[in-house]
Amino acid sequence: MDNHTADPPAAAPGGDAGPGSRPGREPEQDNEEGRGSPVGRRVVLGMLGLGAVGVGVGGALQGRLDSVLAAVSAKDPTGVTGLLPGGGGFRFYSVSDSIPHRSESDYRLTVGGLVDKPASYRLSDLRALPQTRLVRDVQCVTGWRVPKTAFSGVRLSTLLDAAGVKDPGTAVHFTCFDGVYTESLTLAQARRTDMLVALTMNDKPVTSAHGGPVRLYAAPMYFYKSAKWLSGITVTKKVERGYWENYGYDVDGWVGKSNGRHDAPTS
Structure with missing residues (x-):
């Protein structure tokens, strides 16, 4: 394994797969790069109250709260919103500066x-293929776990x-x-x-807050490996470091x- 570290970097991944602020980036850079002002202290405090309310609700309301928490976390330089539980106990972090969206009509997954x-697959194409349902604990490398989470x-x-991997291919x-987000696996x-x-x-x-409409789910691995907002699958000659691997x-x-870490295995 590469870059084995006993202690995580300052901005830890996981959660719904990312940190409270992008590693190596100072909050002031948001304005310099034209991304808009970082979320203010008053908004962060408001999110604390909203997150507390969200713990006790479910269904459509929780989904809306998740979207709000995820969007605010994307512009929170403090990382405080990453501590708030979303639906089912998930935490929201962001590796980009907004929560991207794709609709039924404009989503494509290329291989x-x-x-x-x-x-190139549309959502309808993916739904028409045989489906597998897994129920596993989701484990964040920062330490929290969401037990018995179902992904299909x-x-x-x-x-x-279906694509037919050629002989030089050893990784994906x-x-x-x-x-922004990238990841890799061996073949x-x-x-x-x-x-x-x-x-x-x-x-x-x-x-979208959880990485939809399509995300990778690497069940036996820490959740940072389960890349959100998946759009491309490319077979390569060797493993190419993903976003988080470049941070150690x-x-x-x-x-x-x-x-x-010494977390219990999830499967």
């Missing part, structure tokens, strides 16, 4: 690179088999439509039966065997 038959979708191996690189890891291109979470469509996190992010 390419070292394959015989590159492909297409096995990653199904899409790779994932890109996301936020323009052997990608072919595991517990690696999904997920369309639902807890039997409902994956929301393990390329092989197995729960219980990564970054000096």
